[in-house]
Amino acid sequence: MNVATQTTGNWRRILGTLTLAVLLEQLPWAGWTLTLRPDFVLVGVLFWALHQPARIGFGAAFLLGLLADFQDGAVFGQHAIAYVIGVYLVLFLRLRLLQFDPFQQAAQLFPVLLAVQLAVLLVGWLAVNPPAGLAILIPVLPSAVLWYLIALFVRLLHGKGLQDRA
Amino acid sequence: MAMPGQLMFARRLGPTARLLIWLLVGVSFVVIDIRYQALGGLRSGFSLLLQPVREAMRAPTDVAAELGGFFTRHRLLQKERDALQLERAQLLVSVNAAKELARENTELRTLLRLQSRPGQQVVHAALLYQGRDWFAQRITLDQGAAAGLRNGLPVVDAAGLVGQVNRVYPGSSDVTLVSSPEQLTPVFVERTGQRGLAAGSGEGQMELRYMPAQTDIRPGDRLLTSGIDHVYPAGIPVARINRVSRSQASPYLRVECLPLAGIDRSRAVLVLIAEPQVTQP
Numbered sequence: 001m002n003v004a005t006q007t008t009g010n011w012r013r014i015l016g017t018l019t020l021a022v023l024l025e026q027l028p029w030a031g032w033t034l035t036l037r038p039d040f041v042l043v044g045v046l047f048w049a050l051h052q053p054a055r056i057g058f059g060a061a062f063l064l065g066l067l068a069d070f071q072d073g074a075v076f077g078q079h080a081i082a083y084v085i086g087v088y089l090v091l092f093l094r095l096r097l098l099q100f101d102p103f104q105q106a107a108q109l110f111p112v113l114l115a116v117q118l119a120v121l122l123v124g125w126l127a128v129n130p131p132a133g134l135a136i137l138i139p140v141l142p143s144a145v146l147w148y149l150i151a152l153f154v155r156l157l158h159g160k161g162l163q164d165r166a
Numbered sequence: 167m168a169m170p171g172q173l174m175f176a177r178r179l180g181p182t183a184r185l186l187i188w189l190l191v192g193v194s195f196v197v198i199d200i201r202y203q204a205l206g207g208l209r210s211g212f213s214l215l216l217q218p219v220r221e222a223m224r225a226p227t228d229v230a231a232e233l234g235g236f237f238t239r240h241r242l243l244q245k246e247r248d249a250l251q252l253e254r255a256q257l258l259v260s261v262n263a264a265k266e267l268a269r270e271n272t273e274l275r276t277l278l279r280l281q282s283r284p285g286q287q288v289v290h291a292a293l294l295y296q297g298r299d300w301f302a303q304r305i306t307l308d309q310g311a312a313a314g315l316r317n318g319l320p321v322v323d324a325a326g327l328v329g330q331v332n333r334v335y336p337g338s339s340d341v342t343l344v345s346s347p348e349q350l351t352p353v354f355v356e357r358t359g360q361r362g363l364a365a366g367s368g369e370g371q372m373e374l375r376y377m378p379a380q381t382d383i384r385p386g387d388r389l390l391t392s393g394i395d396h397v398y399p400a401g402i403p404v405a406r407i408n409r410v411s412r413s414q415a416s417p418y419l420r421v422e423c424l425p426l427a428g429i430d431r432s433r434a435v436l437v438l439i440a441e442p443q444v445t446q447p
Contacts, residue, residue: 026216026223030296037298058188066195070212072297073304073333073340076205077195084192088185124301127196129347133369136300 014055018044018064025071035135038142041068042083042116046109047150049087050097061087075127082119086112102151110144206333213310213335220295221308289313289437291321294338303346303368305329307435310337314439318397323435326403326426327351327391331437343429344404345370353389353404358382361392364404367422370429372405374421381419383410389423399438403427 021040029037041064048056065080072079089112090097097105114137121136179187199205291309309315311334321328321341329349333340342349345366353374354361360383363375377383387407393400405423413420 023219023223026220026295028220028224028227028293028295029298034296034298058184062188062191065192066208067212070209071216071295072299073306074297074299074301075196076199076208077192080195081189081192084185084188088181091181121300123196127200128301131300133300135369139298 010052010055014048014052018048018056018060020044022064022067025068035138036142037139038146039068039113039116039139040146042086042113043143043146043150045083046086046090046112047147049090050094053091053094057091058084058087074124078120078123078127081123082116085119086116089115102148102155105151106144106148109147110140113140113143113147209333210335213338217294217308217335217337220306224294287314287439289315289439291339291435291437293433293435301347302349303343303366303370303429304332304340305343305429307331307339307341307437308337309437310335310339312336313437315339315437319440320398320402320438321435322402322438323427323432325428325432326405327398328427328429328432328435330397341435343425344427345372345425345429351398351404352392352395354392355383356388356390358387361394362389364389364423370425371408372423372425374407374423375418377419377421379412379417379419383407383419383421385409388426399440 018041021044024040025037045056045061045064049061061083062080065078065083066076068074068079068083069076093108093112097108100108117137117140121131125131195205289309291307291313293305294308295306297304297306307321315331315334317331317334319331321331327344329341329343329346331339332342343366344351344364345368347366347368349366351364351372352361353364360377360381362377364372365375367373374383374389385407389404389407391398391400391402391404403426405425407421407423409422411420411422
């Protein structure tokens with residue numbers, strides 16, 4: 001592993017993309033764009049948990065989940081728990097995911113993202129109110145599409161993707 | 167080599183163990199937040215951190231709106247001006263009538279030695295951010311404790327009641343919308359004076375609860391706040407009845423209504439600050 005040589009560059013890239021994801025979520029989304037907004041932060045966290053598991057793991061996911069809880073005005077811990085479960089699933093499927101091409105990756109990520117949303121649903125249900133509908137599951141699809149685009153971009157940029165380096 | 171007292175095969179915890187630890191931490195966060203409401207400081211911290219970011223991220227859409235407005239057709243503006251002048255004339259007439267009524271009202275109240283309505287003050291606020299909470303409908307305003315807001319204050323726009331302030335940060339505040347599930351608003355039907363309880367049912371809709379089956383109520387009726395809860399001033403329009411249906415299973419009517427305020431459209435709202443009412447022994 002030649003991790004040490006590229007440490008600073010990687011950290012900069014990781015923090016940069018995660019900051020960008022947080023900023024994108026602060027745009028004034030409203031109406032149907034709000035419903036269809038992919039969960040940028042979640043996709044960012046899962047992406048780095050896949051490619052840099054030594055750096056971005058449970059702790060970062062939990063922290064960003066708390067941020068997501070704040071910005072949605074939800075109970076603290078709701079998204080944090082869900083993001084942590086998402087990271088666990090990605091670590092569990094990691095070796096397989098790294099073999100896949102972008103489309104297969106997105107298809108495999110879809111159930112993971114769905115599980116994350118279901119965890120949000122479950123925690124909210126137990127802790128606050130019964131949900132007002134299953135619209136909560138809609139953002140899963142845009143998130144999976146976003147993952148596909150990112151994976152495609154990374155592949156175009158790096159040839160085979162980050163897989164040979166991880 | 168391993169030193170004495172050091173594990174020879176020290177390993178990090180496996181992912182499953184770490185997942186369980188973090189789940190435990192998460193559950194304790196939920197419990198602390200709901201049962202003890204002890205995480206207000208963390209929320210304030212996040213709000214201080216994110217408020218400038220949100221204001222900055224609002225700029226692109228503001229610029230787009232400005233540009234769109236700049237290219238509005240001249241004719242459209244003229245039409246709008248004519249309509250506004252007409253509306254202004256009509257409003258002036260009703261303002262005069264209202265002034266007259268207010269004068270008469272104070273006279274009568276002094277005559278009756280009634281406690282006068284608490285002095286009301288308004289704070290202008292703008293929509294700062296709309297979160298995506300699936301269990302309650304909330305918006306974030308750009309005014310907070312610094313402007314004198316506190317929990318429980320009513321928020322209105324030009325068309326009607328928007329909601330109620332439910333969390334206050336130093337420079338911003340969260341408002342629970344009237345259409346949020348489990349948000350109750352005491353109302354009365356404008357046409358008949360029948361009192362009732364309107365509850366949000368999520369997805370931008372409301373329902374009027376516990377209306378006996380023989381109630382005189384029909385689609386198109388307006389609901390106004392009744393003011394009996396001492397939270398909302400009386401007479402703010404809340405919703406318009408959309409559909410009334412009768413079910414076999416329940417002794418009550420099923421009354422669906424639509425909120426009148428542009429709850430997820432209006433950018434500018436007013437927060438009504440009433441002095442806390444002094445109860446006399």
